[in-house]
Amino acid sequence: MNNQIFKRLSYVVALMAFFAVSTQAQSPVDPNREKAIDSLALEKVKDLGKYIAIIGNKDTPFSEANRVMDRAEELFAPGSEMGVSSLASEEIKYYKVREYFQRLMALNYDKVNIEWYDVQYISDLERQPDGRYVGVVTVYQKFEGTTADKLNYKDTTKKDITIYVEKKKTQIAGRTIEFWDVILGDIRVSETSV
Amino acid sequence: MKRLILLSLSFFFVFTSYSSAQIVGENYEIEQQLLASTKQLNQFFKRFNGEEDVKGRTFEPDDRQYRNERLRKRYLSILFDEEDTDISSQAKNDFIERVTQADNPAFLNLHSKDWFAVVNTTFLYKGKELPLLLYMKIQKEALGYEWVIADVAFEPYKTMFDKQRGETKVFLHPMSHELDFMNLRKALLKGGVPESYTLADYKPDFLTIFLYEVKMGILQFQTVNRMNYHFFGVDGWYFSLNNFNRANDNSGWLISDLLQVNASQKEDLLKMIYEKK
Numbered sequence: 001m002n003n004q005i006f007k008r009l010s011y012v013v014a015l016m017a018f019f020a021v022s023t024q025a026q027s028p029v030d031p032n033r034e035k036a037i038d039s040l041a042l043e044k045v046k047d048l049g050k051y052i053a054i055i056g057n058k059d060t061p062f063s064e065a066n067r068v069m070d071r072a073e074e075l076f077a078p079g080s081e082m083g084v085s086s087l088a089s090e091e092i093k094y095y096k097v098r099e100y101f102q103r104l105m106a107l108n109y110d111k112v113n114i115e116w117y118d119v120q121y122i123s124d125l126e127r128q129p130d131g132r133y134v135g136v137v138t139v140y141q142k143f144e145g146t147t148a149d150k151l152n153y154k155d156t157t158k159k160d161i162t163i164y165v166e167k168k169k170t171q172i173a174g175r176t177i178e179f180w181d182v183i184l185g186d187i188r189v190s191e192t193s194v
Numbered sequence: 195m196k197r198l199i200l201l202s203l204s205f206f207f208v209f210t211s212y213s214s215a216q217i218v219g220e221n222y223e224i225e226q227q228l229l230a231s232t233k234q235l236n237q238f239f240k241r242f243n244g245e246e247d248v249k250g251r252t253f254e255p256d257d258r259q260y261r262n263e264r265l266r267k268r269y270l271s272i273l274f275d276e277e278d279t280d281i282s283s284q285a286k287n288d289f290i291e292r293v294t295q296a297d298n299p300a301f302l303n304l305h306s307k308d309w310f311a312v313v314n315t316t317f318l319y320k321g322k323e324l325p326l327l328l329y330m331k332i333q334k335e336a337l338g339y340e341w342v343i344a345d346v347a348f349e350p351y352k353t354m355f356d357k358q359r360g361e362t363k364v365f366l367h368p369m370s371h372e373l374d375f376m377n378l379r380k381a382l383l384k385g386g387v388p389e390s391y392t393l394a395d396y397k398p399d400f401l402t403i404f405l406y407e408v409k410m411g412i413l414q415f416q417t418v419n420r421m422n423y424h425f426f427g428v429d430g431w432y433f434s435l436n437n438f439n440r441a442n443d444n445s446g447w448l449i450s451d452l453l454q455v456n457a458s459q460k461e462d463l464l465k466m467i468y469e470k471k
Contacts, residue, residue: 083418087439090419090420091316091417091419092417092418092419093417094417117221117224117225117228118221118225119225119228119229120250121233121234121236121237121250122250123234123236123237124236124252124304126304126338126339127337127338127339128337128338128339128340129335129336129337129338129339129340130336130337130338131336131337131338136234136236138233138234140228142221156224158233160234190439192228192439192441193439193440193441193445194224194227194228194441
């Protein structure tokens with residue numbers, strides 16, 4: 001866990017150093033900055049992936065799963081939802097992020113394996129009317145669940161994850177430093193045919 | 195052929211990307227499919243414009259590959275649905291030639307006014323779940339952009355305001371003014387035909403009715419079912435995009451309709467898409 005905190009801190013510090021020269025509060029994201037923001041966004045998406053795997057794992061103790069759910073929830077903007085559809089039903093069902101995690105934890109399998117394909121796509125960042133930037137990161141997750149009587153369920157889902165990018169300010173040694181922060185938003189989960 | 199093009203392009207990037215070293219075994223085939231799939235509309239735009247490599251990494255504008263004509267032709271050839279639509283190869287080739295024309299290339303832009311989304315939704319209306327189409331456009335607002343509802347199509351609205359014309363229609367007689375319009379009491383009844391008492395060229399504004407009914411809770415949003423996108427930004431052409439969820443390379447957001455259209459055909463097509471009479 002200390003390693004994780006250190007890794008995150010170094011990301012934030014690196015981004016702060018990168019953007020410290022910025023003077024315009026609402027300046028557009030230039031391509032180099034966008035790359036750094038993409039890395040931070042991917043880092044958060046990877047964290048979410050790890051959390052989902054831990055929450056879904058049947059060997060994870062209840063208290064640990066709840067603690068991880070808290071950490072996972074912190075990645076999201078308040079009110080974020082998961083919109084879920086399957087191959088059987090194109091209708092989107094909507095869940096609050098916490099509810100989605102709780103449903104994942106309560107799945108009726110004896111063994112659950114969650115993996116992520118090594119394919120991700122990051123959209124451009126687009127500016128919203130409020131000046132914040134928004135983008136979408138697409139990742140693919142493979143789920144395998146086995147019941148006590150050895151019945152196997154498999155699916156691959158596409159996850160389109162909203163990322164909000166906001167310029168923030170902090171005081172370090174009396175100097176105001178600006179940095180970009182990334183927070184996750186709504187996620188569209190759709191089952192794929194692969 | 196297309197798969198070969200993609201694979202040959204992919205190999206280059208697979209062997210130059212450190213992260214791809216993890217692609218092994220049974221996942222390899224699937225990951226190649228996912229890589230080939232046009233995963234977001236953003237990616238459709240980028241491939242159409244020739245602004246990214248096969249791994250989805252954006253080219254800088256000073257990169258010699260950026261908007262490169264040959265690269266665009268390769269990408270454009272894989273942006274068509276190959277299974278469910280009957281776009282002729284002649285139309286496809288003509289379109290590709292048109293958008294990559296050296297002296298007048300056509301590019302797509304998210305902020306353009308020449309495209310829109312049609313979102314098929316379900317609403318609860320008077321106790322029944324009914325389909326409702328939302329026509330969405332992107333517009334500039336304050337510091338950025340937003341998607342907005344430009345129009346709606348909803349079956350119950352279509353006939354609700356159909357007014358009768360001619361001798362058999364109900365009307366307020368031409369001397370009503372002398373009676374201080376006291377006959378309005380008989381005209382404006384619940385369940386009646388108040389549209390009969392409007393101007394000859396009266397046209398209802400469905401969007402306003404929709405907004406009112408949402409505000410009043412008469413229409414309650416249930417879910418989004420599917421959506422497609424319509425493009426009129428390439429002079430003389432129309433095309434639409436649909437999302438194809440398939441276990442092969444020809445998947446994701448792909449061109450499902452392609453037509454060469456003149457100005458009057460464009461108007462007819464718009465009326466058809468907007469379900470206007």
